[in-house]
Amino acid sequence: DTEVTQTPKHLVMGMTNKKSLKCEQHMGHRAMYWYKQKAKKPPELMFVYSYEKLSINESVPSRFSPECPNSSLLNLHLHALQPEDSALYLCASSQPGSLTDTQYFGPGTRLTVL
Amino acid sequence: DAKTTQPPSMDCAEGRAANLPCNHSTISGNEYVYWYRQIHSQGPQYIIHGLKNNETNEMASLIITEDRKSSTLILPHATLRDTAVYYCIVRVHNDYKLSFGAGTTVTVRA
Numbered sequence: 001d002t003e004v005t006q007t008p009k010h011l012v013m014g015m016t017n018k019k020s021l022k023c024e025q026h027m028g029h030r031a032m033y034w035y036k037q038k039a040k041k042p043p044e045l046m047f048v049y050s051y052e053k054l055s056i057n058e059s060v061p062s063r064f065s066p067e068c069p070n071s072s073l074l075n076l077h078l079h080a081l082q083p084e085d086s087a088l089y090l091c092a093s094s095q096p097g098s099l100t101d102t103q104y105f106g107p108g109t110r111l112t113v114l
Numbered sequence: 115d116a117k118t119t120q121p122p123s124m125d126c127a128e129g130r131a132a133n134l135p136c137n138h139s140t141i142s143g144n145e146y147v148y149w150y151r152q153i154h155s156q157g158p159q160y161i162i163h164g165l166k167n168n169e170t171n172e173m174a175s176l177i178i179t180e181d182r183k184s185s186t187l188i189l190p191h192a193t194l195r196d197t198a199v200y201y202c203i204v205r206v207h208n209d210y211k212l213s214f215g216a217g218t219t220v221t222v223r224a
Contacts, residue, residue: 004157031210042201042214043158056210090157094210101208105157 003027004106006091012112015081021109023074023091032074033103034066035090043090049074050096081113117141118202123219132189134218136202139183146207147178149187150214151198158201158214161187165207192222 004025013019023032031050035043048056049068063085065077074091088110092103119137126132138147148163162169162176164185169176175188189196201217 033210033212042199042217043152045211045213048210050210092157096210097208100160100163102160103158103212105159107155107157 004091004093004104006089006106006109008109009107010110010112012114013078013081014114015083017081018077018079020078021076021089021091021111023076023106024072025093025104026072027093027095027104028071029093029095029104030071031094031096032068033092033094034074034076035092035105037088037090037108039087047076078111081111083113086111086113117204117213118215120200120202120215120218122216123221125221125223126189126192128194128222128224129191132192132196132220132222134187134189134200134202134220135184136187137184138202138204141182141204142206144206145204147176147182147185148203148205148212149174149176150201150203150212151196152201152217153195153198161200192220194222194224196220197222 007022033048034046037043046060047066052068063080067075088108090108091106094103146163146165149161150158152158162174164176178185199217199219201214
């Protein structure tokens with residue numbers, strides 16, 4: 001099973017709402033990632049968790065709060081977002097130290113902030 | 115700080131080979147060349163990677179020049195389902211960061 005699942009597929013929220021994006025993988029991977037992709041642009045790395053510890057934060061605003069409750073799950077908590085935060089949010093996973101070092105991506109959550 | 119240069123777009127005919135070029139003239143000795151693709155409205159998908167030898171798998175072949183300053187991804191028999199944005203990325207093996215450039219939008223036409 002090489003699948004990364006993400007819920008919800010679509011999310012519309014107001015600027016005062018609090019919502020969460022969820023990501024799950026059952027490949028036994030110990031690194032998980034959040035990327036943000038604006039329309040017609042390439043994905044940009046936001047956060048990396050390695051062995052359930054935050055190892056990279058690419059200077060992401062604090063209104064985005066990641067959480068890794070266990071090795072299979074990754075959440076992204078959203079609060080007080082701005083319309084410019086509307087984007088496709090992609091989750092990925094990989095196995096550190098593996099031969100191919102492949103990142104497997106989920107289908108993404110398309111977020112619209114009103 | 116793009117490390118790779120790719121043409122913005124290219125067309126190819128269904129059933130023919132698609133050759134996608136990538137320049138990476140500043141590649142370091144410990145950096146690999148990775149290719150991913152992103153079909154519309156899906157997450158990126160790993161295709162292949164290599165260090166200096168040519169590589170082949172069930173999806174594609176990767177040809178890296180001897181000086182490692184450029185490479186070509188070959189899709190041997192393009193199908194309509196290969197229409198996607200193709201990203202060439204150079205990175206140190208097992209570096210968590212995967213820095214996507216603008217990529218090449220490949221359109222396969224019947």
